[in-house]
Each structure stands twice: as structure tokens, then as C-alpha cells.
Amino acid sequence: MHKNRAxxxxxxxxxxxxxxxxxxxxxxxxxxxxxxxxxxxxxHTPGFAQHGEAVPEADRLVGGVVGFSGPWGVSxxxxxxxxxxxxxxAEWMRRARAGGRPPMPWSALQAMTDEDLRAxxxxxxxxxxxxxxxxxxxxxxxxxxxxxxxxxxxxxTTTKLSAAR
Numbered sequence: 099m100h101k102n103r104a105x106x107x108x109x110x111x112x113x114x115x116x117x118x119x120x121x122x123x124x125x126x127x128x129x130x131x132x133x134x135x136x137x138x139x140x141x142h143t144p145g146f147a148q149h150g151e152a153v154p155e156a157d158r159l160v161g162g163v164v165g166f167s168g169p170w171g172v173s174x175x176x177x178x179x180x181x182x183x184x185x186x187x188a189e190w191m192r193r194a195r196a197g198g199r200p201p202m203p204w205s206a207l208q209a210m211t212d213e214d215l216r217a218x219x220x221x222x223x224x225x226x227x228x229x230x231x232x233x234x235x236x237x238x239x240x241x242x243x244x245x246x247x248x249x250x251x252x253x254x255t256t257t258k259l260s261a262a263r
Contacts, residue, residue: 129221132214133159136206141175159222160229165236165246166201172236172246173199177229182222190219199235201249 133139139146143158161177182190194215197204207215236242 123220123224125217125220126224127221128214129217129219129224132210132218133221138178141202142178155225156228159225161232163233163244165233165242165244166249167236167242167246168200168249169238170199171238171240172242172244173202174232174235174244175202176232178222179225179228180231182219183227187216187219191215194218 139153139158142161143153144160144162144164146153146158159178161180162175165172165174181193185193191212194207194210197208210218233244
């Protein structure tokens with residue numbers, strides 16, 4: 099009798115553990131959501147601006163070689179998956195809070211709660227490492243060997259807009 103009871107208890111315990119292992123981690127799901135609504139894929143996923151959700155999740159957040167140039171020099175969208183894979187959670191959170199070069203909206207990361215930043219980190223870790231590191235930032239005035247968007251304000255044009263719209 100005790101043997102059967104022990105087998106049933108062990109089976110129930112294992113079934114519960116297996117069920118938990120297969121369940122989605124709420125932090126990972128929250129991170130997925132925050133990355134989506136935060137627009138992270140817009141810059142950190144090549145082709146996302148053109149193709150949106152058609153880009154498979156497995157191909158996202160790997161950074162890019164198209165830079166953003168302005169008075170700060172040239173910055174590149176980082177490979178977030180490699181960064182998260184190579185960093186402990188506390189280190190990654192410190193980096194997210196530290197800020198950096200435009201046009202990355204660092205203030206959005208700085209406004210996130212620790213819980214939200216942990217969720218983004220856990221989502222990135224769940225995706226796993228992929229791709230290669232983004233090019234190193236370039237100082238102002240240095241040659242730019244990659245395609246880049248120019249983020250420099252332009253003066254107003256003298257062309258009048260028509261009143262009819």
C-alpha cells in the first residue's frame with residue numbers, strides 16, 4: 099500500500115515539475131511585450147521597419163550595420179541578444195540605466211522599473227545569442243565605412259504648402 103502511494107506521489111510531483119518547466123515564464127512574456135511596444139525591433143532588427151511582424155522572432159534583436167550619424171559621430175544598433183547573453187542581469191541593468199549615444203531612447207529604459215528591465219533581459223536571454231556584434235561607434239569627423247542615416251536638423255524650405263489638403 100505504501101509503495102503504491104509513494105509511486106503515485108512521485109508521479110504527481112514529477113508531472114507538476116514537468117508542467118511548470120513547459121509553462122511560459124511570465125517575465126519572459128512581459129519582456130516580449132515591452133520590446134514590442136517599446137519599438138526595440140525598429141532599429142535592433144534588420145528589415146523590421148520594412149517587414150514588421152513578418153520577420154521571424156528567431157531573427158530579431160541582432161543589431162545592425164546601418165548607422166545613425168549626427169554631432170555625436172555614428173552609433174549602431176547593438177546586438178541586444180549578444181549583450182544579454184554575455185552579461186549578468188545586474189550588469190545588463192546597470193548598462194541599460196547608464197545611457198549612451200543617440201538616437202537610442204535611453205530615457206525610456208531609465209523610466210522603466212527594475213521589474214520591467216529584468217523582464218526585457220530575461221526575454222533576450224530566452225531568445226539566446228545570435229548574429230554578430232554591431233560595429234563600434236565612430237567619433238565625429240571620422241570616415242564612415244557603412245551605410246548610415248543622417249540625423250542633422252535641416253533648415254526650413256521656402257516652398258509654401260498648399261492650403262488645400
